[in-house]
Amino acid sequence: TRGLIHRSSLSEGWSMIFLGSDRSVALRTQRFLYEKYKQRPVQVQTYVTFKSLFSALAAIVLGLIFAVLARWECGRNLLLKYPTIFSGGYVSHEGGKPEDLENCHFSITFKAEGWSEKLAECTDKHENSPNKVLITKVSGTDPGYGATCSMLLLSAVMILKESNKIPGNGGVLSPGAAFGKTSLIEELNKRDVRFEVVSSLQK
Helix, strand or coil: CCCCCEECCCCCCEEEECCCCHHHHHHHHHHHHHHHHCCCCCCCCCEEEECCHHHHHHHHHHHHHHHHHCCCHHHHHHHHHCHHHHCCCCCCCCCCCHHHHHCCEEEEEEEEEECCCCCCCCCCCCCCCCCEEEEEEEEEECCCCHHHHHHHHHHHHHHHHCHHHCCCCCCCCCHHHHHCCCCHHHHHHCCCCEEEEEEEEEC
């Protein structure tokens, strides 16, 4: 079992569970794929990695301060008035400088463990232990502005041009459920949001 803060052989630094919405969105996608296509759902956990133990501990302290202040109106006013102080310098009213944004990179690594053979039914169970490990990565620059804009605009293009590949007749869908069969990943790769397979190993 992993501790609250732990070192990982996959990432260089100290990792802890990421409290954002990524995991719940991924699980919603898995539920959709199971209910509509009878695909076997996967278990998901998300982590965030810091280069040093000090940075990880500082993030916990800042997170606790944010959580406490956000509960009351006076605290929220302080957060809005002094974002630079309470974010450790990462957020400001002025926004990021173009040169800083260009030098800002993001990298998300996925490690999947499973089986090389596919069972006939999604409810069937494997008799042996997982025998395959797949590691993939999504990376790019300027996640807060540039990459996010590319993702949103290309998602809109997919809705306009490839609506026949999007399941259902509308409603609320997670990105994985909505765009899984479209060419969104290929288009993002052309715009410096890179999806790549790092390694695929069979035990």
